[in-house]
Amino acid sequence: MTDAVTTLHIAPRHFWLIVFLTCLLALSLLTLAVLRQVGRKVQKTPWDHLSNAALTGWLILGFAWTGLLLLSIMAAYNLLWPWKETLPEASGSMPLGAGALVVALLGAPWVIWGTWLKHRTVAFQKEGHMTDRISKAVEQLGAEKTVKAGTGEDDKVTERTEPNIEVRIGGLLSLERIAEDSMRFDHGRDHIRVMQIICAYLRQNSRATNLEPTHPPFKSRTPRLDLQIATDVLCRRKPAQVEVEARQKYRLDLREVDFDGMLLSKGDFAGALMMGCRFEDTDLRNANLTATNMSGSLLSNVWLGEALLLGTNLNGTTMASDGFLGADLSDRVAVMISGAIMPSLVIELEEALAFFGSPATRLGEDNDGKMLRAALWTAWEAGKLGALLKKEGMYVPHPERVPHEHLTFLHWEPFISLDSGSPRLIRWRAYHNLTGWPHED
DSSP, rough: OOOOOOOOOOOHHHHHHHHHHHHHHHHHHHHHHHHHHHHHHSSSSSHHHHHHHHHHHHHHHHHHHHHHHHHHHHHHHHHHHHHHHOOOOOSOOOOBBHHHHHHHHHHHHHHHHHHHHHHHHHHHHHHHHHHHHHHHHHHHHTTTEEEEESSSSOOOEEEEEEOOHHHHHHHHHHHHHHHHHHHHHHHTTHHHHHHHHHHHHHHSSSOOOOOOOOSSSSOOOOOOHOOOOOOOOOOOOTHHHHHHHHTTTOOBTTBBBTTTTTTOOOOOOTTOOOOOOOEEBOOOTTTTTOBBOOOOOOOEOOOOOOOOEEEEEEOEEEETTTTTTOOOOOTTEEEEOOOOOOOOOOOOOGGGGGGEEOTTOOGGGGGOOHHHHHHHHHHHHHHTTTEEEEEEEEEEGGGGGGGGGGGGGGSOOSSSSTTTHHHHHHHHHHHHHHOSSSOOO
């Protein structure tokens, strides 16, 4: 018994045509894969990301492909035509050979094209489904309900509308799920949109109407449940989601939000915009407040244990009561407090470089304004004389010319007006390595 062996009769001139078509097909598939990967990374269509030279190269490749396709069709016709003339009349089949392979190779691009079109159709359907999910969740955020109550007078019943908290919580949790699904299916394209919606919800529903601290006796206030859930969603963002925001230089916009009594512990608010906010009895323990702009805000009984405060902008803030409760002022704090009112804050010499202020800063009795202004003026005069000493990476006036009680403020700005181009501020930021994102756009 012998094994049957099937051979393909391929002439050398046809063999190289098949090899070239195979290589061209493989190159086309590789090109498609590369373009898809580029489009995912830059969040744009691949063609928008290519340079003019690259586009020219792709056009040349397209013309070459079209020409080769036409030549291949002609070669296949010339290859098959002699077989048609020489086949016996009784033969009902064509021997398998080079012609069949060429036909298969010519048909492969159209099969791939059809598959790609089906894939794009499914992708568009997914995008439409995601849009519908976002729209439905946003509608839930505005849900209200009618509440009837008796007045006790002539059995009259009054009606009033109030937020439907349960439905709104459902909408917020749906948005959180959409943001997570976006990270898995479209590389976070819809994540930032969801964050914008949640931040806008907090700005509209928890607006800080005043920045005056509560007078004693202090009473803790419980936030509305849907507002706490909204902040919980922000705090539960995963590192991959924060990375998407950093890549697109997106900052959480939480300006003028009332955070009284809220739990923001362990939240990542690096680079967030929190100007004019109200923080009273707010839990910010273990929060990342790197480069967070909290200027002009109220901080009263704020818990900051293990919080990261590198480059945090507290200019013009009012810090009532106990100041930095539980904050580690060693290596996790480098804050700007120009124009801030912090009567309970006393800065010791060993903690001096953790703060940067100006004569407009109001501190505790041990750092009274008169001493502060004298220290800054002395520093300015000594600096003009050129008696500078590099100490721990900071240029400060020679300590022999300055009273010991003034040494704490020698690196501060001697003028009331403080701008980002101040040489002393630039040196202070460089000393703490406050460069790049999120410190700079």
